[in-house]
Amino acid sequence: MDIYQYSFTAPDKVVDENGHVNNVEYVRWMQEAATQHAETAGCVQATKAAGASWIVRSHEIEYLHPMFAGDEVCILTWVANFRKVRSLRKYRFIRSVDDAVLAQGATEWVFIDIRSQRPRSIPEEIRRLFVLVPETQEP
DSSP states (O other), X not given: OOSEEEEEEOOGGGBXXXXXXXXXXXXXXXXXXXXXXXXXXXXXXXXXXXXXXXXXXXXXXXXXXXXXXXXXXXXXXXXXXXXXXXXXXXXXXXXXXXXXXXXXXXXXXEEEETTTOOBOOOOHHHHTTSOOOOGGGOO
């Protein structure tokens, strides 16, 4: 599975004093989209079986247009690369009604051993669960 789609409608409760969706919500939705993609690909189960987990090293997000309550949005997310203990995942927020790209971002995830809480090499059986999307093929 290469590009995963996670859709939702922005609820009223996430609107800030500026009248648009609060920036913090985008990060929460990035994590939800990543988790759903990983679950669908079998990565969550494989990671647990390996005695491991994923933690965030960094988030990057660029806001291009505001999102409002009631907007139907699709997040496209994909794995861009695997390194020894890290993986880069990218995201694109698209408003359904006009295909406007509202935001784009990336998260660097680190694969860790549950017991030691230290980074460890990402097993090949987990790497194989995702098709990497090179920059030239990003949506």
